[in-house]
Amino acid sequence: MKYTYYPGCSVKATANLYQESIDAISPILGLELEELEDWNCCGATAYMSVKELMSFAISARNLALAEPFHRDVVTPCSACYLVLNKTNQYFTEYPDLRKKLGQALEAGGLSYSGNIRVRHILDVLFNDVGPEKISSLVKKRLDGLRVAPYYGCQIVRPEMGFDDPDDPQSMDRLIESLGATSVEYPLKTKCCGASLMGTEEDLALRLCCELLTGAESAGAHCIVTLCPLCQMNLDVYQSKVNRLCRMKHNIPVLYITQLIGIALGLPSKDLGLDKLAVKLTKPVKEILQGA
Amino acid sequence: MLKKEIVYESTLDHDFLEEIYSLPGGHEIKKCIQCGTCSGSCPTSHVMDHAPRKIFSLIRAGFREEVLDSNTIWFCSSCYTCSVRCPKEIKITDVMYALKRLAIKEGKTKGKKAVVLSKNFVKLVNKYGRNHETELMTRYIIQAELFNAFKFIPQGWKLFSKGRLPLFPHKIKNIDQLRKILKKVDELGEI
Numbered sequence: 001m002k003y004t005y006y007p008g009c010s011v012k013a014t015a016n017l018y019q020e021s022i023d024a025i026s027p028i029l030g031l032e033l034e035e036l037e038d039w040n041c042c043g044a045t046a047y048m049s050v051k052e053l054m055s056f057a058i059s060a061r062n063l064a065l066a067e068p069f070h071r072d073v074v075t076p077c078s079a080c081y082l083v084l085n086k087t088n089q090y091f092t093e094y095p096d097l098r099k100k101l102g103q104a105l106e107a108g109g110l111s112y113s114g115n116i117r118v119r120h121i122l123d124v125l126f127n128d129v130g131p132e133k134i135s136s137l138v139k140k141r142l143d144g145l146r147v148a149p150y151y152g153c154q155i156v157r158p159e160m161g162f163d164d165p166d167d168p169q170s171m172d173r174l175i176e177s178l179g180a181t182s183v184e185y186p187l188k189t190k191c192c193g194a195s196l197m198g199t200e201e202d203l204a205l206r207l208c209c210e211l212l213t214g215a216e217s218a219g220a221h222c223i224v225t226l227c228p229l230c231q232m233n234l235d236v237y238q239s240k241v242n243r244l245c246r247m248k249h250n251i252p253v254l255y256i257t258q259l260i261g262i263a264l265g266l267p268s269k270d271l272g273l274d275k276l277a278v279k280l281t282k283p284v285k286e287i288l289q290g291a
Numbered sequence: 292m293l294k295k296e297i298v299y300e301s302t303l304d305h306d307f308l309e310e311i312y313s314l315p316g317g318h319e320i321k322k323c324i325q326c327g328t329c330s331g332s333c334p335t336s337h338v339m340d341h342a343p344r345k346i347f348s349l350i351r352a353g354f355r356e357e358v359l360d361s362n363t364i365w366f367c368s369s370c371y372t373c374s375v376r377c378p379k380e381i382k383i384t385d386v387m388y389a390l391k392r393l394a395i396k397e398g399k400t401k402g403k404k405a406v407v408l409s410k411n412f413v414k415l416v417n418k419y420g421r422n423h424e425t426e427l428m429t430r431y432i433i434q435a436e437l438f439n440a441f442k443f444i445p446q447g448w449k450l451f452s453k454g455r456l457p458l459f460p461h462k463i464k465n466i467d468q469l470r471k472i473l474k475k476v477d478e479l480g481e482i
Contacts, residue, residue, distance in 0.1 A: 009422040009423075009424070010422075012457075012461065013423075013424050013455065013457050014424055014450055015455075016454070016455055017455070038463050038465050039463070040416070040420040040421060040463050041416045041420065041421045041422050044422070045368075045369040046409040046412035046413065047409070047413055048388050049388060049391040049392065049395075049405070049406075049409040050391075050392065050395060050409050050410060050412075050413045051413065051476075051481060052315060052388070052389075052392060052482050053479070053480075053481045053482045054413075054473055054476045054477075054481075057472050057473065057476045058469065058472070061468070061469060061472055082371075096482070097482065100476070100479050100482070104472045104473075104476045105472060106475075107471045107472055108469065108471045108472040108475075110468070110472075153368075153369070153371060153372070154369070157370065157371035157374065158371045158374050158382075158384075159375055165375045190334060191335075191368050191370035193334075193335075193368060194368045194369065195368070195405075195408065196366070196368050196405075198408055198431060199404040199405045199408055199435075200338075200404070200405075201442070203335060203338055236446050236449050236450060239445070240445070240446065274453075275454060277449050277450075277453065
């Protein structure tokens with residue numbers, strides 16, 4: 001299965017461990033991810049707050065670059081997923097916007113006709129590879145590992161159609177396909193604060209505290225997520241959450257692709273596990289070693 | 292916060308509603324039935340000057356300053372929970388974006404740290420074609436949090452020591468193409 005791969009800026013920097021694990025598991029799962037040549041930033045939430053048409057235009061450049069390959073575009077970042085999809089959707093729905101975007105792209109020698117499908121890597125892992133195939137490739141079953149599946153916001157909202165906006169299930173099924181238990185986690189789509197961590201730190205820390213507390217009280221050994229910003233907020237800021245909220249959270253926050261990699265028997269250095277700010281805890285290590 | 296004293300109708304801005312209607316997605320607020328699902332769903336409404344339902348009510352009543360000066364629009368994290376739950380299918384997050392842009396246009400940005408972050412983000416993307424998280428945070432801290440700079444050190448160091456914070460930006464090869472596109476948008480005018 002071949003796809004056009006759009007990593008996004010975070011995956012090349014603060015989330016480079018996500019990229020490492022994707023690189024490691026893709027060949028085993030039969031995924032061929034060909035990186036889009038010379039892609040630019042999708043605009044995320046910040047660009048849209050300042051300039052609307054410009055943010056759609058920079059996003060559309062990526063779609064225009066991808067169109068000649070006639071393949072689905074796959075991104076591991078939830079913000080990129082949302083923005084590229086939104087551009088695609090509004091391009092089709094609003095003729096005025098379509099016309100202006102067409103003119104803007106033309107100025108750069110590009111054109112776009114709206115025929116690209118943008119998908120999240122979770123969608124591909126769940127629908128194209130599938131839990132059954134993943135399960136059959138598992139070398140180390142993660143029996144006994146209790147995992148809180150944290151989806152965050154922008155992969156399920158606004159509705160993109162591949163999973164439920166309030167109670168998504170795709171990642172739960174993938175976790176179970178590895179032999180682990182996906183715990184009941186009602187906060188799975190509650191916001192972590194996203195970029196408010198930069199501007200309104202106390203607020204975002206409290207949102208994260210709620211998520212960490214919820215996962216721990218559900219008896220989870222670790223949290224698994226799929227969004228660079230969610231992972232950074234819950235992992236890198238966990239010590240700060242503890243200071244502000246007077247808690248003693250110590251729960252590793254992994255990318256789903258890292259968890260899959262562990263179960264596929266890949267060495268931890270190939271999966272970027274050493275780059276986690278909250279190290280794998282003893283119970284997790286024991287389960288992983290015993291697996 | 293809303294002033295406690297009586298506000299007379301004659302002092303309200305009756306053009307404000309028309310102005311909001313003219314923004315992309317702005318006409319949607321006509322459909323609001325004031326049910327409060329948005330406010331109840333919002334993860335940050337407890338710290339907002341006015342929760343989203345009230346913002347819609349204020350817009351319709353013409354409370355221009357209260358809306359554009361409020362912290363509400365900058366506390367919206369774009370989680371889209373309100374948008375998917377709104378029974379009238381109003382794209383509330385899009386309305387919040389429109390209000391953010393209007394507030395910036397009118398210079399209602401004093402003390403709004405999110406504006407500093409967003410504007411620098413735009414600058415970096417226009418310069419390199421991509422975001423450079425290290426430079427973004429450095430610019431942000433210097434411009435908005437200089438006296439709090441020390442509080443960013445532990446997390447910054449954690450990221451850096453784990454090799455998650457590249458020092459140098461990546462510039463896309465065809466930045467000229469991106470700039471031509473942006474220049475054309477500038478000529479066309481925003482939506």
